[in-house]
Every structure is written in C-alpha cells, then in structure tokens.
Amino acid sequence: MEERKELSEEEKKRIEEAWDRIADKVWKKLQYWKKHNPKKYRQFWREIRELEKAFS
C-alpha cells in the first residue's frame, strides 16, 4: 500500500507546506488551550515530557 519512493520537488514542496499549515493549526490550538483550558495545555506538555523521558 505505502512504500518508500523518491519524491519529486513538487511533492516535497507540497508536503512541507502541509506541515506548515498543520503546525499553524496545532500552534493556534495550543495557544487557545493555554488561555482557556490550562489543564488540557499542561496535560499536553506533560505527555510529551513523559514520552521524551523514555528516550533521554
């Protein structure tokens, strides 16, 4: 179904732009949580820290 292949420059550009757009949405949501749902915001970062700890 999904195997590694070489990407064209156009595909690479499209993927980079997709990362950028998703990053904007994630960042906005994080800022929203920080202001309006600090519990969720803290939980988000806590889960990341716990995951990172296993690899540090």
Place this chain on the structure above:
Amino acid sequence: MEKFYLDTNLLFGYFLKKILERKGSYIESKVSDFIIYSSKKLKYAFSILTKAEIVRKLKSEFNASRNDIEDVWKGFIIEVSPSYIQIPQSLEEIYGEIVNIVFEVPMKKRVTNLEHLIIAKKNNLIFVTGDKEIMKKCKDFYKKILDYKMLRKMYENINNLNPKKDG
C-alpha cells in the same frame, strides 16, 4: 528481520516534533530523532489502525485538513520507511482474542492498545508500547512486547553504538 510495531503514542511524538519545530518550539525531540535514525537499522511497521489514530488526533484535536494529513503521512512514510501491515484476520478473530484477554486479566483502559497487541501477535511483530498495563499484564499472552526503553536498548545492542552518536 524482526519488525517493530510502534504504538500510536510513540508515533505521534514524531508528528509533534515535525509540527512544533516549525514554531520554534520543541526543537530537540529525542523521540522523533530516535525514530528517524533508528529506522535505518530497525524495520518499523504500522497498520491501518495506527493511521486511523494519527488521523483522528490531527483532525479532531487540531482540525487539520484531509489533504494536509495525507501529505504529512506521505512525508512520514518517506522519512521512516515503515512497512504497511495488512490485517488479514477477521474482526471476529481479533476481538475473540481480546475477549480472551479481558476474561483472564482485568484491564482498566479501553481496548485500542489490545487491538494493536493482537495485530502484532497475529503478524509476528514486536509490539512497542508505553502502555504500562499492557506491559505488566499481557506478557503471558504475547512475549514480544517492549517498552520504549527496551526498544532503545535493543537498538543500541543492534547498532553496538550509543544512539546519541549516531543521530
């Protein structure tokens, strides 16, 4: 060569790093870096269930568009080169096994990680999970379960190098 079936939590660490580094935050991610460089020595695998969970998170929690999610998923496939594991077993067979497990051991959490466990078992994959309950209670049911630290250690043994020097 053994294949490692990663749980969604670990895989999502990869996606988060790629996302947040674009915002100047969370630039150093040991999780994401590990997945990328270890994929040159270890063979990773995912199923349609893994993809469904990543899509759900990106769509439901962050409202990402379908096209963008498909594109970043493609980026992940290119960078990490995992194998796609088709699930030939029927739902009846998979959930039959889950029912057997929950009859035997009390499980507090919902069954999604058990679904991953059965997929790993049925396809002879090493299941890598951060779910402590699965680690603790399901080893008798399927031996090939590793937590994240065990995966890292196994990689170090295979590579015979400190992964920090290999990044």
